[in-house]
Amino acid sequence: MKLPEGFLAGATRAGIKPSGNPDLAVLLGQVPLDWAFVATKNRAAAPCVLRGRQLFAAGGRLRVLVVNAGNANAGTGERGVADDLRMAELAAERFGVAPEEVLTASTGVIGVPLPVEKIAAALPLIQPGPLAEPFAEAILTTDTRVKMAEATLPGGARVVGVAKGAGMIHPNMATMFAFLFTDAVVPAEELRRGWPGVVARTFNQISVDGDTSTNDMAAIFASGLKGRVGLEVFWEAVYAVARDLAREIAADGEGATKLIEARVIHAASEEDARRAARAIVASLLVKTALHGNDPNWGRVLAAVGYSGAAFDPLRVRIEIEDIPMYDGAPLPFDREAARRALDKLEVRILVDLRTGEFEAEAWGPDLSPEYVRFNAEYTT
Amino acid sequence: MKLPEGFLAGATRAGIKPSGNPDLAVLLGQVPLDWAFVATKNRAAAPCVLRGRQLFAAGGRLRVLVVNAGNANAGTGERGVADDLRMAELAAERFGVAPEEVLTASTGVIGVPLPVEKIAAALPLIQPGPLAEPFAEAILTTDTRVKMAEATLPGGARVVGVAKGAGMIHPNMATMFAFLFTDAVVPAEELRRGWPGVVARTFNQISVDGDTSTNDMAAIFASGLKGRVGLEVFWEAVYAVARDLAREIAADGEGATKLIEARVIHAASEEDARRAARAIVASLLVKTALHGNDPNWGRVLAAVGYSGAAFDPLRVRIEIEDIPMYDGAPLPFDREAARRALDKLEVRILVDLRTGEFEAEAWGPDLSPEYVRFNAEYTT
Numbered sequence: 104m105k106l107p108e109g110f111l112a113g114a115t116r117a118g119i120k121p122s123g124n125p126d127l128a129v130l131l132g133q134v135p136l137d138w139a140f141v142a143t144k145n146r147a148a149a150p151c152v153l154r155g156r157q158l159f160a161a162g163g164r165l166r167v168l169v170v171n172a173g174n175a176n177a178g179t180g181e182r183g184v185a186d187d188l189r190m191a192e193l194a195a196e197r198f199g200v201a202p203e204e205v206l207t208a209s210t211g212v213i214g215v216p217l218p219v220e221k222i223a224a225a226l227p228l229i230q231p232g233p234l235a236e237p238f239a240e241a242i243l244t245t246d247t248r249v250k251m252a253e254a255t256l257p258g259g260a261r262v263v264g265v266a267k268g269a270g271m272i273h274p275n276m277a278t279m280f281a282f283l284f285t286d287a288v289v290p291a292e293e294l295r296r297g298w299p300g301v302v303a304r305t306f307n308q309i310s311v312d313g314d315t316s317t318n319d320m321a322a323i324f325a326s327g328l329k330g331r332v333g334l335e336v337f338w339e340a341v342y343a344v345a346r347d348l349a350r351e352i353a354a355d356g357e358g359a360t361k362l363i364e365a366r367v368i369h370a371a372s373e374e375d376a377r378r379a380a381r382a383i384v385a386s387l388l389v390k391t392a393l394h395g396n397d398p399n400w401g402r403v404l405a406a407v408g409y410s411g412a413a414f415d416p417l418r419v420r421i422e423i424e425d426i427p428m429y430d431g432a433p434l435p436f437d438r439e440a441a442r443r444a445l446d447k448l449e450v451r452i453l454v455d456l457r458t459g460e461f462e463a464e465a466w467g468p469d470l471s472p473e474y475v476r477f478n479a480e481y482t483t
Numbered sequence: 484m485k486l487p488e489g490f491l492a493g494a495t496r497a498g499i500k501p502s503g504n505p506d507l508a509v510l511l512g513q514v515p516l517d518w519a520f521v522a523t524k525n526r527a528a529a530p531c532v533l534r535g536r537q538l539f540a541a542g543g544r545l546r547v548l549v550v551n552a553g554n555a556n557a558g559t560g561e562r563g564v565a566d567d568l569r570m571a572e573l574a575a576e577r578f579g580v581a582p583e584e585v586l587t588a589s590t591g592v593i594g595v596p597l598p599v600e601k602i603a604a605a606l607p608l609i610q611p612g613p614l615a616e617p618f619a620e621a622i623l624t625t626d627t628r629v630k631m632a633e634a635t636l637p638g639g640a641r642v643v644g645v646a647k648g649a650g651m652i653h654p655n656m657a658t659m660f661a662f663l664f665t666d667a668v669v670p671a672e673e674l675r676r677g678w679p680g681v682v683a684r685t686f687n688q689i690s691v692d693g694d695t696s697t698n699d700m701a702a703i704f705a706s707g708l709k710g711r712v713g714l715e716v717f718w719e720a721v722y723a724v725a726r727d728l729a730r731e732i733a734a735d736g737e738g739a740t741k742l743i744e745a746r747v748i749h750a751a752s753e754e755d756a757r758r759a760a761r762a763i764v765a766s767l768l769v770k771t772a773l774h775g776n777d778p779n780w781g782r783v784l785a786a787v788g789y790s791g792a793a794f795d796p797l798r799v800r801i802e803i804e805d806i807p808m809y810d811g812a813p814l815p816f817d818r819e820a821a822r823r824a825l826d827k828l829e830v831r832i833l834v835d836l837r838t839g840e841f842e843a844e845a846w847g848p849d850l851s852p853e854y855v856r857f858n859a860e861y862t863t
Contacts, residue, residue, distance in 0.1 A: 178785075214784075
């Protein structure tokens with residue numbers, strides 16, 4: 104997938120991942136990039152998150168995004184802070200920019216010192232080019248596939264996104280990176296204003312296992328090299344790319360066999376709609392039921408019940424895969440037909456709260472015995 | 484286990500559980516009972532919870548607690564409300580008391596009408612006696628064992644508790660019943676004042692799978708037939724019984740192979756200590772790591788990080804089974820020795836936040852592939 108104008112990307116093997124796969128990626132702005140940034144609220148946030156927040160607050164433009172996978176540089180104490188800064192300095196040196204124009208991002212095991220010398224040795228090997236694939240591949244950890252999405256705006260400007268996910272994905276940014284790149288002309292202030300709202304409706308609405316990681320971030324970068332665009336059209340395109348990536352992350356959760364999409368309508372507030380949808384896809388009982396193709400609307404009702412969203416259980420309506428199952432009271436339906444309807448790669452749940460005018464979506468994978476096996480054996 | 488003075492209990496087979504095991508239990512007060520009550524915050528709460536709340540608000544004493552297992556009478560619409568009232572009326576008739584002196588409790592599948600006619604037919608078969616066992620056995624659902632605990636106060640008054648748990652156990656009362664009985668003389672107002680604090684430190688500090696159910700309740704009943712006791716001694720005994728039951732519930736979570744006990748000390752507030760401890764035992768990544776005997780302190784740090792509790796990751800200290808693993812930075816330790824130390828039925832995690840003066844405990848089971856298999860095949 105070609106990057107928008109003004110962006111180059113590249114990657115190499117630094118030897119951080121035990122697999123020997125590419126694990127060091129760079130995104131280069133051929134011009135200074137406006138950007139916006141949302142990161143994990145975890146209090147044990149990694150040095151790259153703390154540094155990113157400081158850079159963003161300082162308000163300067165960026166030239167380089169450098170990402171390593173295989174080592175999160177989290178829980179590494181004071182040494183981790185120094186190592187993260189060193190990684191920024193090395194990338195700045197390699198590409199002839201200032202360290203404060205470099206955003207760092209690390210993902211992988213927690214509590215192991217970052218092998219900065221490997222990064223120093225590998226950076227000169229990276230030769231950035233116009234395609235997103237090398238970057239998208241190198242940032243993966245336990246993901247089973249590359250995650251990319253794109254949209255083209257009237258006039259030819261584009262939005263391209265890459266992401267990584269897998270375990271620990273949850274509202275408030277879990278082990279997840281999402282980076283969007285655009286060559287549309289967008290005022291820097293507008294980028295900062297609109298980005299958190301997109302993240303709230305997309306990346307913060309996915310849940311793999313309820314854990315929120317120490318490292319995750321979602322950022323958007325703009326080169327401004329293509330023509331102006333209407334802001335409404337621009338944000339629609341950004342939302343579409345972010346939603347695609349969020350769905351890809353959820354569908355590729357550890358051990359996932361299917362994607363669950365929950366849509367909650369007629370909620371009393373947008374926050375109510377979001378929390379109800381999130382509660383459904385985060386519920387272990389819903390996840391395990393759908394893993395077994397069990398049309399268990401009772402677990403959906405219970406999840407919405409403890410989500411905090413306002414509703415009357417005697418008025419709510421629940422459909423799974425368009426089969427009405429509850430409408431203030433249980434509805435009769437063909438259980439065997441419902442089981443067959445759930446036996447697919449994507450299962451949609453609709454909950455009509457009949458309380459207000461707001462709606463939201465959320466996404467998560469089912470929960471399989473493989474998830475447990477995987478996480479009992481993998482030291483993060 | 485003998486019940487305190489003034490209490491009788493009995494149970495029978497009503498044919499609600501498909502297994503044919505006892506599923507209808509009654510607790511009888513030989514005198515009117517003072518009581519205190521805490522129930523699920525789930526908005527889709529079952530009729531028994533709503534009715535219990537009303538009775539408790541009305542302030543009257545109770546004579547009968549009637550419990551059925553196998554059917555939660557939740558998600559059953561208006562019909563469920565009428566069925567619950569009918570169950571209270573039937574028990575009142577059987578024992579010669581008023582319906583508003585009867586507390587009902589139901590647990591089991593959601594969304595299936597309560598078979599009230601089976602309850603009507605079975606109630607006359609119950610012959611209450613002085614032992615807690617028949618009651619404790621009949622209220623079980625997916626539990627693998629009976630849960631009882633007791634304490635004796637100076638002067639001979641006693642506190643006896645019975646509970647059920649298994650899946651869906653989580654802070655804020657998940658599919659869980661806990662009933663405590665005492666013959667100590669305690670002012671009714673004191674009972675109401677102190678009970679929520681005990682529940683907050685015990686039953687609300689356990690987490691099996693993060694789902695909060697529609698039916699759960701914790702109640703304490705006092706006959707006042709034995710001598711007066713010091714209030715401090717009384718609440719200590721109640722806390723000890725409640726803590727024992729909470730640990731038994733956590734240890735018997737679906738598919739559990741071990742009990743995880745998290746203790747958080749030196750937190751900035753009691754709420755901070757509780758939420759940090761809960762986050763640890765609720766974390767799927769911690770649960771799966773300990774299932775695999777993986778000394779993964781990084782996941783503990785990450786869980787405390789997103790719990791919302793205030794702390795500085797560069798000052799926090801983490802021990803698992805008394806092995807120091809992190810103290811502002813990773814500590815060296817023998818991984819193989821640690822694996823062996825974790826290979827037991829109960830694993831203790833200690834987190835010293837070094838921020839304030841408060842502490843709390845929380846309990847949960849590990850997460851096994853069996854949990855997933857069980858919940859993918861069981862329609863609740």
